[in-house]
Amino acid sequence: MRVVYFLLRVALGGIFLAAAWDKIVDPLAFAKIIRNYQIVPDMLVGGVAQALPWIEVVVGMCLITGLFARGASFSATLMMAVFLSAMAWAWHKGISTQCGCFTTKADDAISVRTFIRDGSTLALALLVTTGSFLGARRV
Amino acid sequence: MTQARFAAPVWFELVCILLLGGGLSVAMNLAREEPVPWVIDFAAMERRDALKKGLETVDAHGARIMLGKPGVVFIDARTPEEYALGHVAGARSLPQEAMYGDLDEATKTLGLSQEDRLMVYCGGVLCDKSQELAEALRTAGFPYVTVVTDGFDGWVAAGGPTEGGI
Numbered sequence: 515m516r517v518v519y520f521l522l523r524v525a526l527g528g529i530f531l532a533a534a535w536d537k538i539v540d541p542l543a544f545a546k547i548i549r550n551y552q553i554v555p556d557m558l559v560g561g562v563a564q565a566l567p568w569i570e571v572v573v574g575m576c577l578i579t580g581l582f583a584r585g586a587s588f589s590a591t592l593m594m595a596v597f598l599s600a601m602a603w604a605w606h607k608g609i610s611t612q613c614g615c616f617t618t619k620a621d622d623a624i625s626v627r628t629f630i631r632d633g634s635t636l637a638l639a640l641l642v643t644t645g646s647f648l649g650a651r652r653v
Numbered sequence: 654m655t656q657a658r659f660a661a662p663v664w665f666e667l668v669c670i671l672l673l674g675g676g677l678s679v680a681m682n683l684a685r686e687e688p689v690p691w692v693i694d695f696a697a698m699e700r701r702d703a704l705k706k707g708l709e710t711v712d713a714h715g716a717r718i719m720l721g722k723p724g725v726v727f728i729d730a731r732t733p734e735e736y737a738l739g740h741v742a743g744a745r746s747l748p749q750e751a752m753y754g755d756l757d758e759a760t761k762t763l764g765l766s767q768e769d770r771l772m773v774y775c776g777g778v779l780c781d782k783s784q785e786l787a788e789a790l791r792t793a794g795f796p797y798v799t800v801v802t803d804g805f806d807g808w809v810a811a812g813g814p815t816e817g818g819i
Contacts, residue, residue: 560689
């Protein structure tokens with residue numbers, strides 16, 4: 515079980531690191547995508563666009579190294595829940611926008627595919643969170 | 654697994670992650686050659702983008718003055734469905750997707766002349782369609798192309814006359 519938990523945790527960490535890269539390279543493009551969702555007020559979009567990818571990096575690194583595993587897996591779950599809700603909101607409002615999940619380039623519009631992808635990531639994050647909290651209690 | 658021996662409370666871990674992430678973003682932004690502003694002026698950014706592409710821009714109030722002048726044609730870059738639901742009075746529908754097909758043919762069908770001043774608009778400030786189509790039109794040989802920056806939403810807000818829909 516421990517090995518499975520370890521592998522899942524590292525995989526989740528990898529996903530977060532991979533997702534952060536494009537946004538760090540081009541924060542303005544990411545900011546435009548966030549703005550398209552029409553959730554975050556314009557004033558805050560710049561800050562979110564810059565802080566979010568780095569928080570993803572920290573979460574990813576923590577998950578991979580196992581440091582702060584509970585906090586990191588919990589934040590990963592929270593973030594995925596927020597991302598999914600944002601996507602559902604945009605979908606519901608009929609806003610056609612880029613997902614802004616893994617890339618800031620214009621080839622990742624919100625679709626059933628992005629829902630399945632983010633949904634599976636949320637499931638993985640939930641698994642890892644459960645694992646990390648159970649593991650902490652056992653020791 | 655040694656990490657569990659140091660059992661910090663979860664909220665402490667969360668705060669550390671947030672602070673570390675926030676701190677890193679500030680530090681890395683300072684390290685950029687051109688630091689990205691924390692509060693982005695999107696209106697200015699759009700104007701700059703449009704200017705870079707050599708496109709003229711105007712807001713809906715400015716565009717209203719142009720309506721009905723000889724040689725001025727409003728182009729609706731949204732989908733035909735959106736166009737049917739209501740559009741700028743007298744505007745012609747040229748969905749942005751047309752730029753991926755035979756744009757020459759499409760403009761010919763609409764009876765556009767290269768002498769015309771084309772006022773391209775889409776849904777609102779947030780859409781890119783007008784800008785993309787305007788760029789394609791310029792490339793297709795129409796020198797006088799203007800993007801209406803706040804689009805149809807702005808037009809309605811400015812009290813501009815509309816046709817179709819409800």
